[in-house]
Amino acid sequence: MASASHPIQLRQATIDDLALLRKWDEEPHVIDADPNDDWDWAIELQRDLAWRKQLVAVLNGRPIGFVQIIDPAQEESHYWGDVPPNLKAVDIWIGERDCLNKGYGTQIMHLTLVLRRRQGDGRSY
16 A cells, blocks of 8 residues: 555564564664553464554565554453444554654554545544
């Protein structure tokens, strides 16, 4: 999913991304944004859950970030509390430090919203 105005593509995260995601987890800017979470990447990347998508943002063939889209009503920890069905919660990380403050997060959010609309499964918040 790329175009001239959006050179970023989103692809499914896989177990092959394990080392990269662990590396990004250790980046100071990622820790600052998400200091206390253990994502259990080795386990979670192998789980295919209907209520969750885990995607890698790729810029010109280079992975630069991560996107997780969940239905908070179905999320297992109930972090979001009691919420109505068919909402979407979106986490976006720019993992690569040299890709910060360049508008890539905005492009990734735009692509995420386009993806949600195309699939027609819930409102994004």
